Amino acid sequence: MNHNTPLSPRPLRRLSDVRRRVLTTAQLRAHGVTAAGANEQCRPGGPWQQILPGVFLLHPGPPTSEERLHAVLLFAARSPLPDPATGIPAQPGAEQPHAPQPSTDALITGMAALTLHGFSSTPPLTSLDRIDVLVTRLRRLRSHGCAHIVRTAVLPAPCYVTGVPVAPVPRALADAVAELEDAGAVRRLLTEAVRGNHCEPAAAVRELTEAKLLSRPHVVDAVDSLLAEGRVIAEDRLYRMVREYGLPDPVWNVDLRLPGGPHLGGLDAYWPEQAVAVELDTRAPRQDEDALWSEYARKREHLERLGITVVYITPRKLRAGLEQQATVVRTALMASNDRDPAAYVVVLPR
Structure with missing residues (x-):
């Protein structure tokens, strides 16, 4: 691959290709590209662009949804995302399996995670101005550009959706609700979580409680509807x-x-x-x-x-x-x- 060559976007399922198009300073250095060389490629009208601090997009056009997701994860991770098959940090250009389960220190959460989990009431990835990424509280990291940092004491076990490490639905739901003031939007999210079999009501309420969101009246009202919805579904199954x-x-x-x-x-x-x-x-x-x-x-x-x-x-x-x-x-x-x-x-x- 020539580093001057723009790379065309591929569908979300082809994350192995994304890893060729979105690279960190460290990954570029492993291929002999210095920081000065990368900055030169990002000059106005150049073939590359810096999408986040230390993260480069190897084509001049707007980033695709999967490129933004991968860039946010690379920005938030302590080191390059590991190879799903071996757990070893991935090298640029290496092919990756489609169902990885490596450990990670950053997870997509909030609205973006719910969209990846298959929610229909959340915006498509292309319309999200920011992507929430979950890291531990001890990380010295600030939000930047489209990457919005969300902190937690302990990272939950990740789910993998098309190879992307994503917070489980209850945690992603709590992080999404934390940013919403509209009661109808909160109710729609919680209702879909139960009706769509994405999670049990108790699990959702547990995360909302831990996030101290039940002090908000519009969340409490939505939770009451959620519990009633969950009971009706459980009775029907019985x-x-x-x-x-x-x-x-x-x-x-x-x-x-x-x-x-x-x-x-x-x-x-x-x-x-x-x-x-x-x-x-x-x-x-x-x-x-x-x-x-x-x-x-x-x-x-x-x-x-x-x-x-x-x-x-x-x-x-x-x-x-x-x-x-x-x-x-x-x-x-x-x-x-x-x-x-x-x-x-x-x-x-x-």
Whole structure:
């Protein structure tokens, strides 16, 4: 390759070609190009351009989306991005596999990450003025140009989308929401995260809580809608589980009481003959989580003292495997034949 030769853009999936078009000062030096030589190539009307400090684009036209992503990662990384196959820093011009999983010290996050994850409610990469990149707090690095630095105590494990190291959806969602003041935009993002099966509501709320975003009224309102949406989806999966895996029909959404006595709690499904109950655990990780879990535990202990088996199922488990959860419930129903009869309770619609 001649360093004076402009390189034509390729589609996002061809990141190996991007690595030939976007190079750092150190990578150019490895090919014998000095800093002065690189600056000469970037003179007005020259064949190259400096897209970010220490990062060069080896053609004169506007950068493509993938070139901007790669440039931001090179700018934020301590060293050249590693070769996905070997973990060794990539050399200019080297071919790269399409499904890398190397370690990295910088991740694309925020709106750009959500777009890469497949969100339809986020802008296309071409229309983003800036690209959020996640680094650890100890890094001495400032935002510059299209690279917006976002800091975290510990980098999450990266996801790789078309070879790009990207923050997981819950973290990317929190970083995107942190920059939004419009309640409708926040609600659209959170709703798509759940409806599109990008993440569970609890995971999203956990990240929003850690980012201290639940002090913002428009975020709290969106989170309430998110949790309601997540529960509806989980209930629908529970109905499907019973129907598709041939479980006997339960009574749905009921309250249990002792005859003439206190309220025992609400349940999502109950099989009176077998004294087996299912409750969806849709707790959100907020500040009162410990108190809420204590309430769950007290109810379960009380019901089990009365001989009622309680199966707790999380939305995540239903999403990951209906058949496995159906087996858990079926096993509990079959085991009822080997237990002493449960206490009589009154079943009321909830």
